[in-house]
Amino acid sequence: MDNRPIGVLDSGMGGLTAVRELLKVLPKEDIVYFGDTGRVPYGTRSAEIVTQYAMQDINFLLSQGVKMVIAACGTVTTTLPKGLSDQFLFPYTGVLYPTVRAALKATRNGKIGVIATATTIRTGAYERELMRLNPAVRVFSKPCPLFVPLVENGYVDRENQVTRLVAEEYLAPLRKEGVDTLILGCTHYPVIAPIIGDLMGEEVALIDSGKAAADYAKELLEEKALLAGRERNGQCGFYVSDSPEQFAENAAMFLGGSFCGEVKKVEITGYPDSFRADSL
Amino acid sequence: MDNRPIGVLDSGMGGLTAVRELLKVLPKEDIVYFGDTGRVPYGTRSAEIVTQYAMQDINFLLSQGVKMVIAACGTVTTTLPKGLSDQFLFPYTGVLYPTVRAALKATRNGKIGVIATATTIRTGAYERELMRLNPAVRVFSKPCPLFVPLVENGYVDRENQVTRLVAEEYLAPLRKEGVDTLILGCTHYPVIAPIIGDLMGEEVALIDSGKAAADYAKELLEEKALLAGRERNGQCGFYVSDSPEQFAENAAMFLGGSFCGEVKKVEITGYPDSFRADSL
Numbered sequence: 322m323d324n325r326p327i328g329v330l331d332s333g334m335g336g337l338t339a340v341r342e343l344l345k346v347l348p349k350e351d352i353v354y355f356g357d358t359g360r361v362p363y364g365t366r367s368a369e370i371v372t373q374y375a376m377q378d379i380n381f382l383l384s385q386g387v388k389m390v391i392a393a394c395g396t397v398t399t400t401l402p403k404g405l406s407d408q409f410l411f412p413y414t415g416v417l418y419p420t421v422r423a424a425l426k427a428t429r430n431g432k433i434g435v436i437a438t439a440t441t442i443r444t445g446a447y448e449r450e451l452m453r454l455n456p457a458v459r460v461f462s463k464p465c466p467l468f469v470p471l472v473e474n475g476y477v478d479r480e481n482q483v484t485r486l487v488a489e490e491y492l493a494p495l496r497k498e499g500v501d502t503l504i505l506g507c508t509h510y511p512v513i514a515p516i517i518g519d520l521m522g523e524e525v526a527l528i529d530s531g532k533a534a535a536d537y538a539k540e541l542l543e544e545k546a547l548l549a550g551r552e553r554n555g556q557c558g559f560y561v562s563d564s565p566e567q568f569a570e571n572a573a574m575f576l577g578g579s580f581c582g583e584v585k586k587v588e589i590t591g592y593p594d595s596f597r598a599d600s601l
Numbered sequence: 602m603d604n605r606p607i608g609v610l611d612s613g614m615g616g617l618t619a620v621r622e623l624l625k626v627l628p629k630e631d632i633v634y635f636g637d638t639g640r641v642p643y644g645t646r647s648a649e650i651v652t653q654y655a656m657q658d659i660n661f662l663l664s665q666g667v668k669m670v671i672a673a674c675g676t677v678t679t680t681l682p683k684g685l686s687d688q689f690l691f692p693y694t695g696v697l698y699p700t701v702r703a704a705l706k707a708t709r710n711g712k713i714g715v716i717a718t719a720t721t722i723r724t725g726a727y728e729r730e731l732m733r734l735n736p737a738v739r740v741f742s743k744p745c746p747l748f749v750p751l752v753e754n755g756y757v758d759r760e761n762q763v764t765r766l767v768a769e770e771y772l773a774p775l776r777k778e779g780v781d782t783l784i785l786g787c788t789h790y791p792v793i794a795p796i797i798g799d800l801m802g803e804e805v806a807l808i809d810s811g812k813a814a815a816d817y818a819k820e821l822l823e824e825k826a827l828l829a830g831r832e833r834n835g836q837c838g839f840y841v842s843d844s845p846e847q848f849a850e851n852a853a854m855f856l857g858g859s860f861c862g863e864v865k866k867v868e869i870t871g872y873p874d875s876f877r878a879d880s881l
Contacts (some may be wrong), residue, residue: 358645359646360644361645365641365843366639366843367639367844368844370639402614431721466750466753466754469748470747470750471747474746474747476747482766482768483763483767486762486766494764495693
C-alpha cells in the first residue's frame with residue numbers, strides 16, 4: 322500500500338486523456354500531472370533534445386514524491402532510450418507496450434493501423450513492437466501531423482468540417498487496407514475519436530493509448546503492492562511550463578468533463594536534464 | 602561597398618520568406634541564415650528567455666562576420682528591448698517597423714487588418730506601432746493559430762480545401778470590417794498568400810513582412826554605403842539548431858523554389874546570451 326501520487330507527464334495537454342482514464346480505473350490514486358506547455362511540441366524535435374526534456378520532466382515529477390511515472394506522450398515513449406529507462410529505480414511506463422498489447426488483443430484479422438505524429442511514425446516503434454509480440458500481424462502506419470493543432474485549437478466537434486476533411490485524407494489508405502484495429506498513437510487523438518470512428522466504421526476497434534496505459538499502470542501497481550490504501554477518492558495536481566490560465570481553459574476538452582483543479586507554473590529548465598542514479 | 606554577408610535570424614523556418622525577398626531585392630548579397638529550430642517556437646516563451654535566445658542567435662551571426670542583422674521573426678522583433686538594440690554597433694532591423702511603414706503607405710481607406718500568431722496579436726505591437734505612426738488609422742487584428750501548422754505540413758496549394766476553409770473562418774471578420782490592407786504578421790503566411798489573396802479580394806493589399814524587411818534592409822545598406830560590390834550573385838549559408846535534414850526538406854516551400862543549399866547544425870547555447878559591446 323502506498324499513498325504517494327502517480328506522476329504523469331506529457332509534452333502538453335494530450336496526456337490528460339490518460340489522466341481521464343486513470344480517474345476511471347484508479348479513482349483512489351492521487352495524480353501529479355506535468356504538461357510541458359512551454360516547450361510543446363516534442364514531435365518535431367531531435368531525439369537528443371526530447372530525451373533531455375523528458376528527463377527534466379521526470380526529475381520534476383520525482384521532486385513531487387511520485388511512486389511511478391507514466392509518460393503519456395507518444396514522442397517521449399518512443400524516444401527515451403530503453404537503456405536509460407531500464408535504470409529507473411521506480412516503476413515507469415510509456416504508452417507503447419500497453420497500447421500494442423491492447424491492439425493485439427483486439428484484432429481479429431491481424432491487420433492493425435497506427436496513426437500518430439510524424440516523429441512517432443518515423444521511429445517505427447509501434448510497428449516494431451507489434452511485430453516483436455506477434456510477427457504474424459500486418460501493420461499499416463500513417464502520420465497525422467495536423468490532428469494535434471486541430472485539437473488544440475478546438476476543432477473537435479463531431480461535425481467539424483475541417484477536421485473531417487483532414488481525417489478523411491489521413492484515414493483513406495488505412496480503410497483501403499482493411500484494418501480492423503486502429504491504434505490512436507498520440508494522446509490528443511481520443512478527443513476526436515468520434516470523428517475517427519465515424520470514418521473508420523464501427524467494426525474497427527479504436528485503441529486509446531491513454532486508456533491502455535492506465536490499465537497497465539493499474540496492473541503494475543497491483544503487482545508491486547503500491548496501490549493507494551485510502552477510502553476517499555484521490556486528488557489531482559497540475560503543473561505546466563507555460564500559462565496556467567491557458568491550460569485550465571482547455572483542460573476540460575481533454576479530461577472529457579469540467580475542470581476545476583489548480584494549475585501551477587514550473588520553471589522546468591531548472592531541473593536536471595539527465596539521469597542521476599542518486600536522485601532517481 | 603562591403604562584401605560581408607547579411608545575417609538573418611528566425612526562431613525556425615518562417616524567416617526564409619524574408620530570404621526569398623532578399624534574393625530578389627539584393628541578389629548580389631551573401632546571406633547567412635540562422636533558424637533556431639531546436640528551440641522553436643519563441644512565441645510562447647517569456648520576454649527574458651526570448652531576449653537571451655535572440656542574443657545568442659545574433660552573437661552566432663556576428664561570429665560569421667555579418668555586416669547587418671535582420672530579425673525575421675515577429676517574436677524577436679517585438680520582444681528585444683529597444684534600449685538593447687539601440688546599442689548595437691551594426692545595422693539591425695526587425696520586421697515590425699518596415700511592415701507597418703509599408704502598410705501605412707498602401708492603405709487608402711485607413712482600415713488595416715493584422716493577422717499573426719496568437720502571441721503576436723496578444724502583444725498588441727502591430728496595433729501600437731500603426732497608431733504611433735498614424736493615429737488616424739483603424740486596426741483590426743485576428744490571430745490565425747492554425748496557419749503555421751497548415752503551412753508546415755504542406756497544405757499550401759492554392760486550391761487546398763482545408764486551408765481555404767480555415768482561412769475563410771479567420772478572415773471573415775476582417776472582410777466584414779472592410780480593411781483595404783492586410784498585414785501578414787507572421788513570416789509563414791506569405792507561403793499561403795495566394796489563398797489569403799483569393800479570399801480577401803484583389804482590391805486588398807497584402808503586406809508581406811519578409812518583403813517589407815528586405816526593402817528596408819536595402820535602404821539601410823544603401824544609406825550606410827554597405828552594399829556588396831561584386832558582379833556575381835551572392836551565396837546563402839544556412840544554420841540550424843536541430844536536424845539539418847528536416848530543414849533542407851522543407852526549405853523549398855518557404856523559399857518559393859528549389860533548395861539545394863548546405864545546412865549546418867550549430868550548438869547555439871554555446872554563444873553569449875547577452876550584449877557585449879566589445880564583441881558586437
